[in-house]
Amino acid sequence: SLLESVRGSSAFRGWMDTTIVMEGRTNTEYRRVEFETRNSDQNIRRIIEYNTTTKEFDWENPLETIYEMLCDKMNGSKLTTTQVVNLILINCGNLVSKNRTRAFDMKDLLISTNQLVPTEEGKTTFLELSK
Numbered sequence: 001s002l003l004e005s006v007r008g009s010s011a012f013r014g015w016m017d018t019t020i021v022m023e024g025r026t027n028t029e030y031r032r033v034e035f036e037t038r039n040s041d042q043n044i045r046r047i048i049e050y051n052t053t054t055k056e057f058d059w060e061n062p063l064e065t066i067y068e069m070l071c072d073k074m075n076g077s078k079l080t081t082t083q084v085v086n087l088i089l090i091n092c093g094n095l096v097s098k099n100r101t102r103a104f105d106m107k108d109l110l111i112s113t114n115q116l117v118p119t120e121e122g123k124t125t126f127l128e129l130s131k
Helices: 011-015 062-074 081-096 100-112
Strands: 018-022 030-037 044-051 056-058 116-121 124-129
Touching (some): 062 100, 081 124, 100 116
Antiparallel strands (some): 030 044
């Protein structure tokens, strides 16, 4: 959780009604944002894109589109990392600018948000959708 990375006294979080944390610079244009509200039982997590041209954030979540596509294409099966990245490039290439490195970054974001689960079998890493 991004909120666990907030430094300082824990009294700050107890004092706030709403806390918003945004991930710092990453090697992609995407940032994780997390909202915590006092009366909510679950934090709100979003992935946003920073548009370097307009210097604004786009709140459309590309991971949702990629995750929905993977749900449809993977159909409950395990795939290798390469197969998942290829699915992203073929079916959602516009969201990653047809860039293999960005497709890997999206795969890593899906893992970090627990939407994809990696398992090691020998020297091969397989990915499956979380249940």
